[in-house]
Each structure stands twice: as C-alpha cells, then as structure tokens.
Amino acid sequence: MRVRRSRPLPGAVIPTATMADIAFLLIIFFMVTTAYSLDRTPMELPETKEQEQVPKGAAIISMAPDGTVRFSAGEADTQPVADIAALGQSIRQVTATNSLHPFVLKADRLVPYRLIDQVLEQLRLARAQNVSLFSIGEEKL
Amino acid sequence: MNIARRDVPSEIPTASMADVAFLLIIFFLVASFYSVTRGIQFSLPRHDEEAFTSEPEAAVLIVISRDGALTVDGRSMPLTELIGYLHPRVSRNPEKSVIIQTSMDAPYHAMTDVFDELRQAGVGNVVIPTSAEMALYGLQEPQ
Numbered sequence: 001m002r003v004r005r006s007r008p009l010p011g012a013v014i015p016t017a018t019m020a021d022i023a024f025l026l027i028i029f030f031m032v033t034t035a036y037s038l039d040r041t042p043m044e045l046p047e048t049k050e051q052e053q054v055p056k057g058a059a060i061i062s063m064a065p066d067g068t069v070r071f072s073a074g075e076a077d078t079q080p081v082a083d084i085a086a087l088g089q090s091i092r093q094v095t096a097t098n099s100l101h102p103f104v105l106k107a108d109r110l111v112p113y114r115l116i117d118q119v120l121e122q123l124r125l126a127r128a129q130n131v132s133l134f135s136i137g138e139e140k141l
Numbered sequence: 142m143n144i145a146r147r148d149v150p151s152e153i154p155t156a157s158m159a160d161v162a163f164l165l166i167i168f169f170l171v172a173s174f175y176s177v178t179r180g181i182q183f184s185l186p187r188h189d190e191e192a193f194t195s196e197p198e199a200a201v202l203i204v205i206s207r208d209g210a211l212t213v214d215g216r217s218m219p220l221t222e223l224i225g226y227l228h229p230r231v232s233r234n235p236e237k238s239v240i241i242q243t244s245m246d247a248p249y250h251a252m253t254d255v256f257d258e259l260r261q262a263g264v265g266n267v268v269i270p271t272s273a274e275m276a277l278y279g280l281q282e283p284q
Binding site: 016017019020023024026027030031033046047048049050051052063107108109110111112113114116117120121124132133135138 | 155156158159162163166169170173181243244245248249250251252254256257260261269271272274
C-alpha cells in the first residue's frame, strides 16, 4: 500500500544560537581566570610538592641562569635592573606604599644561592612581609 | 507597476559565531596552562633574636653545603630522612625553630628542596638568615 505524504517535511535545522551563548560564557570564565605572566624569561623553576596560589598583581623579581635580574612592580612587564642596589630601591618604592604587597621570586633552579641571598637581604631591608617562590608542582608520593 | 515581492529569510546566521567563540576558548585554555601562578609561600628572614640565641636543642640547624649535601644538627643526613627526623620534634613542639644556612655557592634548588620538606613536615617557624644577618650574629657562612 502506498502512503502518500500529505505535507512536505520541514528542513532539518540544528539550533546553534544557544551554543554561542555557552561559548561566550566559557570565554568570559577563562578571561577572568587567566593570569598573564609579566615575565617571560625562559628558565627551569625548582620543583616543590607544597604549592599555593600566588596572589594576582604580585611584584616579580626574576633571576635568569646568567645572573640577569629583572623586576616588575606587578603592573607592567619585567625590566632589567642595573644592580642589586637599584633592585633594592625598586622594592622599597613598592613597600613604602604597602608593606603587605606580595612579592614573587622567580629564579632558575641552578642560580647560585649568593644571588638569592642578596635579593632576600634587599627584601628584608625593605620590610617586605609577603614573599613567595615560584615553583613547578612535583607529584606527591 | 507591480513589483514582485520576494521573501527574504529573517534569520541571523549564528553558526560561525560559535566557531569564533570556540577558537577564543581554546586560546584562553592554552594561555592559562602556560602561565605559572603557583609557588611556595616563603617566610622571609626576620630579626628573631630568640631563634639565634636559643639553646642548641631548642632549634634545628640545617646546613646546606655547596654540593647540596645536608648537615642536620651536626650530623650528615640525606634529604629523604629529613621529614622523619623533624616530624617527632615538631609534633612535641610546634613552635620549634628550624634554621637553614645555605652555602653561597649552592644551587637555588638545594634550598627550595629543603624548604619544601620542612613545609611537608609541618614546620611553621623556619628561619633563613641572609649572609648579612649571619655576620650580625657571628655565625659562619657554610662552605
């Protein structure tokens, strides 16, 4: 028996309008959570099992394997500093307005401790109270 | 004159919008993986005279030599045994001071490795004197 179609079938349309809504929602989420690094010096960070989130807007002191020191107060990209005294002055400028301003030390794992010691001394003299060390997560056994 | 009316579909094409949006999502996803925003909270060396002048048994002294070898309270000790050594002492006295003295020629990771172990052992009172502080208190710089 032949069945006659009385009406033509409607066109098969996939509703994609809501997909864009979801996608833009995800974009906003990633935009808000993504923190851009202010320092892009290539280096191998030390590994630590204990890790905490470093606060956003922290001042960055970067120490490359060749001993180059760069500094950023947390707003612009890091800039090289002439010497440790100049770094100390930059640190004091930050702590003068807010002694609780977070500082982050980003140093290559093979940097001699002498350089770290000099930077820590400048942070201590400037009375910086909130200091973190950038590290790569190591799996806990 | 009669002009024939054509039916123009009143639909906004949104398929490509989703493509653009997903492209942006992938960008932010990748960007978020490449930014290092985690680290270890560090206690700055501070002028804690009690830690320096306390009785020898009251504080644990860890000396890191230039090759990264550890000497804990005068005894040579591998890094793996550090937690086992510290844990009972910190359990008895949570305020126990641990002083880390690092050789100036040691690599940075030698200090962070020890510091990480101390954090895992639950040591809250870590003192890392700078060379200027060590000179101030008459302590010798480790070799």
